[in-house]
């Protein structure tokens with residue numbers, strides 16, 4: 001066969017879907033006008049612990065530029081174990097691998113447990129980078145509904161029956177889920193563990209937001225309910241609690257699986273950035289995380305309340321917003337005369353009006369949930385939130401008037 005002179009990619013690589021969320025970083029950077037940023041799931045820059053991070057980086061300047069251990073710098077692993085123990089969920093060093101952000105944790109996880117054609121169940125809606133990663137390993141991804149108690153575990157047997165085979169993996173974001181903000185109840189976690197055991201399925205517990213609770217009582221993690229579960233992967237990150245640019249996270253897995261995860265990481269990036277790991281370790285050793293999180297709690301609560309208030313003021317019962325006890329996100333579903341809105345089509349008008357969000361279909365496998373969107377309340381002050389929701393209201397009113405599409 002004659003070469004076309006162009007790269008002929010294998011099919012699964014040609015179909016890589018990337019991330020609408022990540023692409024919005026570059027899209028927003030190109031804009032010249034003022035934009036209220038409800039799009040990225042990032043901590044507020046004005047609330048980042050910059051002085052403590054500067055100190056941590058300054059203290060790691062000398063002699064930290066060699067290759068490091070693939071499993072992570074011992075000093076950082078020690079701090080991860082301390083945090084787990086203090087959170088009442090002790091773990092062991094032989095279970096931990098430091099990763100380059102939560103995304104690498106997800107990549108290693110799907111790489112280790114999914115073959116092309118395997119069934120993977122995700123929440124609908126879910127964190128799109130998570131299902132994109134499963135797809136990149138050739139998984140067949142199916143969405144299962146969520147409600148105010150998280151993944152509706154009760155429907156999973158029906159999904160499996162229709163698929164005609166058990167899932168290889170079930171991907172859940174149990175705390176303040178991305179994008180809905182809901183939390184998986186203990187009863188559902190117990191049922192999920194039973195079902196996964198029956199099917200021999202891996203459970204991926206992706207938990208970037210658990211430490212960002214501002215209301216209510218913590219729900220024990222799947223790892224706490226089923227310690228040493230051989231098929232449970234916990235994926236964690238400092239991106240939301242400290243800063244996403246650090247690209248530092250970890251996975252907590254069965255020791256035998258960990259050996260394969262280390263091998264997979266060696267075939268990927270050898271080790272995560274050594275100086276950054278030392279800086280994060282130093283930040284944690286100083287005890288800088290705990291007061292930082294305590295400071296964030298009332299501020300994020302205030303921002304969530306402000307956003308819900310502004311949404312109710314602008315849209316009344318034409319928009320239903322979730323009411324999370326922590327994390328970053330509200331999920332907004334338009335109803336009544338706004339039920340026909342298409343948040344993907346609306347996006348250019350909203351951007352022109354000066355507000356950015358992530359359209360609902362970005363979080364589904366089948367492009368559904370077009371009348372919904374994700375808003376990050378954490379990044380903006382209450383005054384900016386009021387401004388941003390006002391702009392969203394104007395963009396919707398404009399689109400409604402111009403096309404009638406949203407009626």
Ligand SMILES: Cc1ncc(COP(=O)(O)O)c(C=O)c1O
Pocket residue numbers: 041100101102103104127173178206207208237238239244247248249
């Ligand atoms: C549910 C979920 N998992 C994983 C990640 C990725 O984390 P990181 O930025 O550390 O790669 C995110 C970030 O948005 C997330 O929301």
